[in-house]
Amino acid sequence: MGTKIAAEPRKVLLTVATSIFLLLLPLIYAMVFSPYNSPLNFWKEVSNRSNGGGGGGDVVSSGSINNGGHGEEDSSLMSLLGRLLKGKDRKELETTGFACKSDPLTDVCIAKQPVWMKIDGVALTVYLSSSSSINQSQNLQQLQLQETPLMVRPYVKKNDDHARKYVNQIKIQALMDQSNTNGTTPGSCDVSHDVPAVVFSLGLTGNIFHELNEIVIPLFLTTHHFRSQIRFVVTDFNTLWARKYAKILSHLSDFEIINTSQDKRVHCFPGAVVGLHYHNDNLVCRKSELPVKCSIPEFRQFLREAFNLKFKNEAEAHQDQKQKPVLVLLSRRHSRSFVNLGEMVRVATVLGFRVIVASPELTTNLNEFSGVVNSCSVLVGAHGAGLTNEVFLPEGAVMVQVVPLGLQWASTNYYGNPLKDMGVHYLEYQISPEESTLYDMYGPDHPVITNPDSIHRQGYKISRPIYVDSQQVRLNLTKFEDTLVQALRLLDH
Structure with missing residues (x-):
């Protein structure tokens, strides 16, 4: 009788151990067989699927680790937006939630606030959000943008006569009242994302020098410090280019590209970058000239990782x-x-x-x-x-x-x-x-x-x-x- 009673705890213990093993089996599988060898990526993918990511629902999540929330991870991601500007531009961003760095070559505009993106034909409009708690300077800025929208050409050689033929402008429009029915409202969100957007044009493609010098390096310079927690919104899309540089894109962002030539839904983001930083030199990435740190050795290391060299x-x-x-x-x-x-x-x-x-x-x-x-x-x-x-x-x-x-x-x-x-x-x-x-x-x-x-x-x-x-x-x-x-x-x- 004593032997039978002693066997019962062992049987219970065996049952519990087996249950725990079965629960951990998917995690073990992900760690061993996943190409990323990361349990976080595995659970992030599970989270994304459970939230409808990649599916046909009306509102989907970008599938971040935060599972669509706006906690500490979102706050840190938003703080990374500020690193793309310096001096008075950064101060303006912190004060108003929107600022642009503009020079003869390129425009880089940062929205540290919710934005809507709507595509009409080939034209993309970025709507800045309204807020009941905006300060006086932000209110003035939004009024100005509502009256005169900002036109941005999101390519690093915005005034190059040849490049201009292939790059459509983007309109940045302030939206003061979402209940407005005069045609300036984008409507409700079809797709909601929990990471910022980075909007850029493919511009000139078909020549590897221009592709690397004027798209890939600026993209790395502008986005690598986000650690893949951003989503690319690409205008003037080229399928061959996207296939050619798929490994680079997937190492800079955990999420699929939004192709504005095909996706006509209204996308909503917690913040956005429109345009890319550029050094105005050939095949270089320097540390000192821009707010974000970059060097050619870092870029070459990134290439080795992306292409598994x-x-x-x-x-x-x-x-x-x-x-x-x-x-x-x-x-x-x-x-x-x-x-x-x-x-x-x-x-x-x-x-x-x-x-x-x-x-x-x-x-x-x-x-x-x-x-x-x-x-x-x-x-x-x-x-x-x-x-x-x-x-x-x-x-x-x-x-x-x-x-x-x-x-x-x-x-x-x-x-x-x-x-x-x-x-x-x-x-x-x-x-x-x-x-x-x-x-x-x-x-x-x-x-x-x-x-x-x-x-x-x-x-x-x-x-x-x-x-x-x-x-x-x-x-x-x-x-x-x-x-x-x-x-x-x-x-x-």
Whole structure:
């Protein structure tokens, strides 16, 4: 009898232990098998689904950890908005709940208050909320915005004549009375979010230099301190661009993009950023010029994490290859292509490189090509957008830029100078006039050959068709070999 009684507690204990294990099983599964290996992400996803996130309901939550509340996490997120402004602009934001930083290149407007967003056709309007407790200065500001809405072009080169063709303006409109029926009210919220919105235009796409320099880096600069707790609202949407940079977008925001060209619902946010910060330089991200901290090493680390790149240092990449150092040779299809590409490959192979010829089909697949560049020791290419992939090179690698005739300044400033902050060695191969097909076209005595500066002074519309669009290069193989030997010395293998 005593044995039977003693067995009962053990049976109860076993039942309790089994129940606890079954309750913890989903969490264990999430930690082991989730690509993020984070229990917080797992429970956040469960919370989002339970609140209707991603579903077809009238009102959904962005699915933040706070489960739609406005507690401490929301307050800290809202405080991050203030870091995007400084000086009098930040003071105005703290006083009125809305302020803009404006310069000749870009506008960045911050709303530290609830906003509505409504799309009419291709035009997006951001409505600032009304409040019964607004102070006098905020009341005056809202009255001014109600009478004269603010028009913002959310692209970092707002006055660039070419870019303006592809960027629609956004209207920021104050809303003093939601019961107003005169047409200035957006109506009730179809979708409510519990994280701030970041509104920007894709503007110019199709060229990796402009995509990275004028969209991706400004996006990182403006949003990385939010730690993914923001939602992107994208105007002038381009599906190919969104696919190409999906890994970057998903590492800056935990939430799906709102595509204003398709989503016509009224979206409501606790705050918003309209426009992106920009350094007005090429492939740089500096700490000192803007309120938010940023550096190229931080940006490159972010890229390694986003694209799951293996190597920070070239020595690691070379050790992983276990044999020959890898040389990636960028192959252009049209202008500034290598006439004697095959001979260049043979020279590099004889010197001991394993050569990968990167065709446009490979370079446009950023998910794959970023890994190829991150695994190489030397990147070689003629001046052009493909050299933007230098951002994926491991530290200690070498980039060799072939400088076509008449393109010295652009080559150095667009792709040479940025390498100083990347820890990457830089070599310039400046071609002689005889190595340019322009020499065959114009002859040795034409100003195109003897005095490129005189052509540039006539304007970009004159010089571009010659030096950018019509030139091919035929490298001197002896000089090319000497350049690669110099690259090998820098690698110190």
